[in-house]
Amino acid sequence: MPDDTVPGEALAAYPTHRYWLLLGAYLTSSVGNWMYRLTLPLLVLHLTGSALATGALYALEYLPYLLLAMFGGVIADRFDHRRVLIAGDLVAGAVACALALFVMAGARPVWLVFALTFLLACAEPLYQPAFQSILPTLVPPRRLATANARVHMGDYALGTVGPLIGATVVMALGYQTAIFLDAGTFFVSALLILFIGRTAARPGRAAARKSVFGDIREGLRYLFGENRIVLSSALLAMAGNFTIWLALADLVFYLTEYHRFTPAQIGVVYAMQGMGAVLGAAAAGRLLRRHPPGTLLTAAMAVGGLAVLCLVPARGPVAIGAAWLAQFAAAGVVGVSALTLRQRLVPERLLGRVLATTRMLGFASIPLASIVTGVLEHALHDTYVILAFVGVSWLLLSVAVSRSPLRDAVLEPASG
Template sequence: MRPPRATASRQAKGQGRWSMAADVREGLRFLRGDRAVLTTAVTSFACNFGVWLLLANLVYYLSSYHGFTPGEVGVVYAFQGAGAVVGALLGGRLIRSWPPGPIVTWSLAGGGAAMLLMAAARGPVLIGLAWTGQFAAAGAMVVATATVRQRLVPDHLLGRVLGTARMIAFASIPPAALAAGLFESAVRDAYAVMVFAGLSWLAIAAGVARSPLRRLTADDLRTGTAAGSAPPAESPRPDPG
């Protein structure tokens, strides 16, 4: 078990004025040195772009393409929520005995297949079931990638690295939502967007299968170390007491 470190707030009190830019730079410095953790951030960035091509226009798609009532739209979203819960529970079980690389790879492949099924599904139940599969896959992937970050990032850098990684991951959502709206306005073909999103997740899965994540083992996560990872960019700041 790693020794406790001083919290960022206590460190900041002893170092003068806090700087978000400095924290982001420190987070980026660590990510550049640890390719496995960097892979989780880049993967999340790409995945968020793909899925938000669908999420941005989902209500419009259900109501305009299929004529769903508000209640039927609610059914689809209920399936989505159930999928997220199932994925989180499944991911928690898998990460205890399986290495993160295969979990992320197969979750991405399953999520991509589910989005392809969305293009063929009709009716609130079938569309909801396809969406359940997508969010179950995404939930399992999130558990695996979050565990990698929690276990491989030193305690004294955890907040800065996790915050920076999440900033990278979420940065793709606004352009994806904008792209989805522009494409729908110009072409009016939501099915093409679904196919593109599904194929993008399958392509990401293929990339992860050859990424540094594939070399991580369950033992690496238990010990909090990974072969080939760089040490922290900076030693912890002294605790002012």
């Protein structure tokens, strides 16, 4: 990753191939994640014919984030990041292979599909803290935002094409082959990470350790008591996710019932969302080199709020899609800026735990918002009121950011 703003001596300490291997591994395993997130619900629907069972499987896939995220942070802070990532990929690959063999054998009883799916889903909350923590060791500090932006762009690009890949494989080759291919993506990811080579020794790893829960308390104490900037970014993510999911959780119902969109028109809206996220992430990498993160977060939240308000008068798939494109672009800037800020400010010895906890807080607000929006739609029968509330909420969050500790945040290197 050439960068004229980084001295040649500094760049020499960060061989570019190591970052590209990590990114390739992450995107490869992400393809596997998207394949099983589509394949397994289709399999359960095929086996049971029950929409309730299929919905329960979706919920089961996200439950590990709430149960295991902080333990994943402890693992990331206690052990070598590279080994954690390799182990996570190998375990996920092994579980996926077991699931494929089980499907070949007839997939009975179905509860075992649920159990293996839960084990497979447990890999990601244990994997993510190590992945986000290893990134700052592989790129120069001034290139960290760009590195995060590429990950974010890849996530959303795969979110657009991943389900299509999964559906194509299932239709052409069957469930068990799709799951075997899913397992293969994890093994390829582990191999790519192996090629990264040993990373620099991390200070403090050999020091005496507290208990696991002692480590968790230390991370929570830092987040909630020692760094108001990082805490403000976590609360912003939680509030932003909660409010925007009041709209997203109801989106298909809104497009279908209020606008009578066809599946193809709904696809246009979702495609424009993904395009917006990619564009926003790409812009964030450049903008963070020129503007303080607090300024970017304030502006992005304001743009996102105005974009949602534009949904109230918008009609037609192009107009509605354009508003969502702007909103997701703003959200992309927020996501990359907040993550980069945390990676630069949190001491390395605490980075995994703090990143895991902030991610858990952000995810925890999503199912709650999904329930609340259902209650509101049932009570009000007016999604336009919900959209107006979401837009105003993001504008108010923009004002809150401008008056919070984030206002003075700078991307200083973490210490400790």
